[in-house]
Amino acid sequence: MVEKKDWDWEIESRVIVELLDCPLRYIWREEPKVSPDGEKIAFIINEGENKFSVCQNKTHWEEAYDKVWSLKYGPDGRLSVLALTDEGRWTVVTEQVPWENSFDFAWELQFSTDGSQIGVAIQNEQQYGMAVNDVLWPTLYPNANHFTLSPKGNHSAAVVQTQNLSQGDIFKYQEGVFSVAIDGQTWDTKLVNIWTPIFDHQGKHICAQCRTSLYTYTIVVDGKVWDKEFSSVWRPAFNPATRSCMAPVRIGKKWGLAQDGEIILTPRFYQMWNFIFSPLGDSWAAIVATDLGKWTVCINGSTWKTHFETLVYDITFSPDGQRIAAAGKNKDKWFVLVDDQVWNESFDMVFEPVFSPDSKHLAVKVEKNGAYTYAIDGKVLPHSFDQLWMPVFSPDSKKILLRGITENQYLRAVIPVEG
Amino acid sequence: MFYSIYTFLVEEAFFYVFSFFCIAIIFRLAYFTLHSLQNDPIVLKFFNLKYALRSLINWTIPFKARNMRLNPITFFVSYLFHICIILVPIFYSGHIFILEEYIDLPFEPPMLPDILSDVLTFLALVSGIFLLLRRIIYPPARYVSSSKDFGLLLLVLIPFLTGFLAVRGIGGDFLLFLHVLSAELLLLILPFTRIMHMFLGLFSRSYTGSEFGAIRHAKDW
Amino acid sequence: MKRELAQDIGLREGIKRIDRGKIKKAIDLLFTKKAETRLKLYTSTCIHCGLCAEACHFYMSHKDPSYMPIAKVQNTIWKLLKEGANVNNQDLALIAQIAYTECNLCRRCSMYCPFGIDIAYQMAMVRRFCHLIGVTPQYIQDTAHSHAATxxxxxxxxxxxxxxxxxxxxxxxxxxxxxxxxxxxxxxxxxxxxxxxxxxxxxxxxxxxxxxxxxxxxxxxxxxxxxxxxxxxxxxxxxxxxxxxxxxxxxxxxxxxxxxxxxxxxxxxxxxxxxxxxxxxxxxxxxxxxxxxxxxxxxxxxxAGKIKVGKTYPKKVTFHDPCNIVRGRGLQEMARTVVKAFCPDFVEMHPNREHNYCCSAGGGVINCGPPYKKTRVKGNKVKAEQLKRTEAEVVIAPCHNCHGGLEDIIHHYGLNMEIKFLGDIIYECMDKSTHPEE
Structure with missing residues (x-):
């Protein structure tokens, strides 16, 4: 794996592939994916006679499969797919090397933060679980959802149905048959429902939303349910510094915030969700609706003055935790919202904002009139692209890697950040 | 003695009763408005004047709504009933003369020719009896009617009946007394009964009209 | 009101497990202390005129007033307002049965009430009440469980x-x-x-x-x-x-x-x-x-000319306006534009558009399963008659629940009709020669 600092950060624009020159050995190609460093572009291709393969930078993979899907570059730049072999079994293929294990079905391909661990949801003989780096869970379950790999990839987890339910057995369901399985091993706790298990940074702990009856919602941490019950909850998060757990909770008809089972922000919002901690854990933020159709951002309990009527989405902390950016929408116009200020221009779509490592700059992929470009610190780049990937800042925050397709060429460019 | 009670009822009591009637109605309407702010904010958030009016107008135009065309007689009679019971008490010359005795009106109040008042009162009684019979004969109405519903309708009809007879000199002072008493009683209880539909109906119609028009892009008539 | 309690363990077991405290809490929350303004407004406004009767296909089919919209409010909400938490278990199960299986929440009655009283909203509140006390039909409850789990x-x-x-x-x-x-x-x-x-x-x-x-x-x-x-x-x-x-x-x-x-x-x-x-x-x-x-x-x-008529559909068709996209979104004319383009032999059913009769399957009724199939099919004779009068061979219904409901009605009343989605017709008759080749 090439470290980010060792990527090509020279200021230049380089055409990686003239797409039209790609050898026409396929019937069609699917949507392109590009590597994090921008040096590679890949497609799933149909080679005819129901055979599928992958074409990367003009080169075809040697093997073809009955079906290939879920083409993804991991954070380390390795290319993986899910492929159906001649025997009618699914497997993971990374850089053309298939796993030893194969499955009746595989999906939900995911990576650890560094890309070294690859996880996938699997089904064998109607039993469900996960496999990570070609190692299958020892125990599988009648059903599973919310397949999750820890950030380091050292553990994997899913919400599992611990026993079979006969059709229409509503009372057994209400006694609780769901649990969380970690590396295939379930908690002792069984609950009516569990959603969105979240690993802490070390992969040692898990918190999740749960329902203890049809009417009582709360948070479960490592199998232990909070004492307090609420009329609803949304996805919790672990504080990266203290490992305490916080989640938006609903009491009556209003939303507030609870930490480790205690209310720490009195419910007063019409809605409160997409709760996040700053990278150092000293701040938190969430999207809130102060009233019906009045959306804004709430940071450490105080709300911004700016409101949007249609949507606020993709809230993002800067690395130092001092700044927050988000996308806002009024009717069909999207805006970039940063530190309670709205950038002048409106767009047809605003993507997740990206802060520079030093937190001083903000780059946002935006779409206008069917073409994509970046808006950087409020200024829109003059060039636009037919397709464009998310901006990546250089480790010194001085440059941005741009990966885009224009005039049928895939190019990577490094642009300087002004100021 | 009748005469002094009658005078009291017409003079002082009427002032208090009418004030009470107005205040009670305002309170009831304010209650619903404030209650919705607290307990049902959706109602005011989704209120839309344009579509509220669209709905009200289309339901005011006779036989515009499909249900009116399906039940022409019922709707015709109930239009008639409502027109009569609203016009006569307000514009009957006798009522206006009494009013003018106590208040100096700065304008010439419009009034109905007495013969028209007579006819309208008679029609109010006939249509009222029709509605009463409908409650007994038409199974859906009977199913949902309680003794209160019959009682209320009778209570509305009594002042018209007594007034109609009193004008003809039947029953003498006693009937006149009964007329005033029953009308005032009606005013007193009206804000707390279903007769409030005359105001609340505008609310519910407006809200439904708003939802049908602005959100659902559909007609509601 | 004569109703047998259905063979539904959701209701029958539900009332056995009932908690009186829960009933009181739910009544307070939904119908009395914390009731929404609409509920109070509708209760105070309704003059018990019965003019909503002809809006409801259940009433129109049975001509039994206990099936008319306001009767369903009377036998549920007004009953709860009168009896409070003392309401007996059998009645609670019947309340659930009325709210879940005798009202399709189609909102047609809102268009027939002179005051625009929203009965569907009130029936939805009764269902909310039944959910809170845990007395719900088994099949639809199982569906909700599926939603929650998967x-x-x-x-x-x-x-x-x-x-x-x-x-x-x-x-x-x-x-x-x-x-x-x-x-x-x-x-x-x-x-x-x-x-x-x-x-x-x-x-x-x-x-x-x-x-x-x-x-x-x-x-x-x-x-x-x-x-x-x-x-x-x-x-x-x-x-x-x-x-x-x-x-x-x-x-x-x-x-x-x-x-x-x-x-x-x-x-x-x-x-x-x-x-x-x-x-x-x-x-x-x-x-x-x-x-x-x-x-x-x-x-x-x-x-936009992106789908073109390749051939016209040969059979005589009629169009069923689903409540949620017509009374709920005014798509009736758009639907007719497409239907008429593909089907030259088109005939309206009457009444139509916003006034169309419900399929009697929607509002979750068909999802309450087999115990209630008879109720909804018998409760929609008026739909069968309406369909029959068109003499069409095919009824187009752009809604899944309508499909299920109409299918049962057509079968039960021996109508010789096919049911199609709008997509079925377009798929069959569109010009596919324009499919782009890469």
Missing amino acids: MNQMWVKEDEWIDSVQWQEEEAREELPYLRIPLEKYEADVFYSVIGPEPKFRSQLIYQAAVIMNVAGVNWTMPATPGWDNSDMAMYVGDYELMGRLKKIHFETALRLKCKKIVMGECGHAFRSVYDTGTRWLGWKEPPLPIIHAVQFYYELFK
Whole structure:
């Protein structure tokens, strides 16, 4: 794996592939994916006679499969797919090397933060679980959802149905048959429902939303349910510094915030969700609706003055935790919202904002009139692209890697950040 | 003695009763408005004047709504009933003369020719009896009617009946007394009964009209 | 009111497990102390005139006043207001039975009440009450359980969803060799979502949608994660917290893929939930992304010349206006434009448009399962008569529940009619020669 600092950060624009020159050995190609460093572009291709393969930078993979899907570059730049072999079994293929294990079905391909661990949801003989780096869970379950790999990839987890339910057995369901399985091993706790298990940074702990009856919602941490019950909850998060757990909770008809089972922000919002901690854990933020159709951002309990009527989405902390950016929408116009200020221009779509490592700059992929470009610190780049990937800042925050397709060429460019 | 009670009822009591009637109605309407702010904010958030009016107008135009065309007689009679019971008490010359005795009106109040008042009162009684019979004969109405519903309708009809007879000199002072008493009683209880539909109906119609028009892009008539 | 309590363990077991304290709390919350203004307003405004009777297909079929809209309020809410927590168990089960299986929440009666009183809202409140006390029909409750566990209505497992989409893609390639159903395609114009029964029982609808999308050259996608199902029996069972959860994941899946709009298959109740009821519960005054029902989508494609008539449909057809997209969204004329273009032999049923009679399956009634099939079929004789009068061979109904309901009615009353989705007609008759070749 090439470290980010060792990527090509020279200021230049380089055409990686003239797409039209790609050898026409396929019937069609699917949507392109590009590597994090921008040096590679890949497609799933149909080679005819129901055979599928992958074409990367003009080169075809040697093997073809009955079906290939879920083409993804991991954070380390390795290319993986899910492929159906001649025997009618699914497997993971990374850089053309298939796993030893194969499955009746595989999906939900995911990576650890560094890309070294690859996880996938699997089904064998109607039993469900996960496999990570070609190692299958020892125990599988009648059903599973919310397949999750820890950030380091050292553990994997899913919400599992611990026993079979006969059709229409509503009372057994209400006694609780769901649990969380970690590396295939379930908690002792069984609950009516569990959603969105979240690993802490070390992969040692898990918190999740749960329902203890049809009417009582709360948070479960490592199998232990909070004492307090609420009329609803949304996805919790672990504080990266203290490992305490916080989640938006609903009491009556209003939303507030609870930490480790205690209310720490009195419910007063019409809605409160997409709760996040700053990278150092000293701040938190969430999207809130102060009233019906009045959306804004709430940071450490105080709300911004700016409101949007249609949507606020993709809230993002800067690395130092001092700044927050988000996308806002009024009717069909999207805006970039940063530190309670709205950038002048409106767009047809605003993507997740990206802060520079030093937190001083903000780059946002935006779409206008069917073409994509970046808006950087409020200024829109003059060039636009037919397709464009998310901006990546250089480790010194001085440059941005741009990966885009224009005039049928895939190019990577490094642009300087002004100021 | 009748005469002094009658005078009291017409003079002082009427002032208090009418004030009470107005205040009670305002309170009831304010209650619903404030209650919705607290307990049902959706109602005011989704209120839309344009579509509220669209709905009200289309339901005011006779036989515009499909249900009116399906039940022409019922709707015709109930239009008639409502027109009569609203016009006569307000514009009957006798009522206006009494009013003018106590208040100096700065304008010439419009009034109905007495013969028209007579006819309208008679029609109010006939249509009222029709509605009463409908409650007994038409199974859906009977199913949902309680003794209160019959009682209320009778209570509305009594002042018209007594007034109609009193004008003809039947029953003498006693009937006149009964007329005033029953009308005032009606005013007193009206804000707390279903007769409030005359105001609340505008609310519910407006809200439904708003939802049908602005959100659902559909007609509601 | 003469009603037998159905053989439904949801109701029969439900009342055995009942907790009196819960009943009092639920009555306070929904009907008395903390009742919404609308409920109080409607209770105070209704003058008991019975003019809503002819709005309801149940009444029109039975001519029994206990089936008229306001009678259902009388036998549920007014009863609870009168008797409070002392209401007996048998009556509670019957209250649930009325609210879940004798009202389709079609809102036709709102158009017949001189005051626009919303009976459907009140019946929904009764269902909410039944949910809170735990007395709900077994089948629809099981559906809600499926929603909560899998985020779809039919216990469809995550791989089964992906597998059925990929299978339909493969099937459709036999017909159009370059056809694709792009899974997880970022930045597509259209996020196409369907209801749980499509992958489970009616996968040919995914096939047909794919053909229409491909021929029309639409930039579209479907997700490979939960959030693909736009349906919502939680709304109809009265579990609004779950309804919000379902709508959230549906919207967030479209937002994750950065699609411009959500196009939904031919389903009515899901549309009601996504564009209005669920959205509102979550705090949106309008949906965060444009929500386009299939009927409107087909109309737009047709108007833009992206789907063309290849051949006209030979049979005599009529059109059934589903409540949730006509009384609920005014799509009646768009639907007729497309229907008339493809079907020259078109005849209206009467009444039609906003005034059309309900299918008697919607509002979660068909989802309450076999114990209530007779009630809803017998309760819709008026629909059978309405269909029969058209003398059409085919009835087009762009809604899943309407399909189920009409199918049972046509069968029971011996009508010789076929039922089609609008997509069936378009798929069969559109000009497919324009399918682009890469």
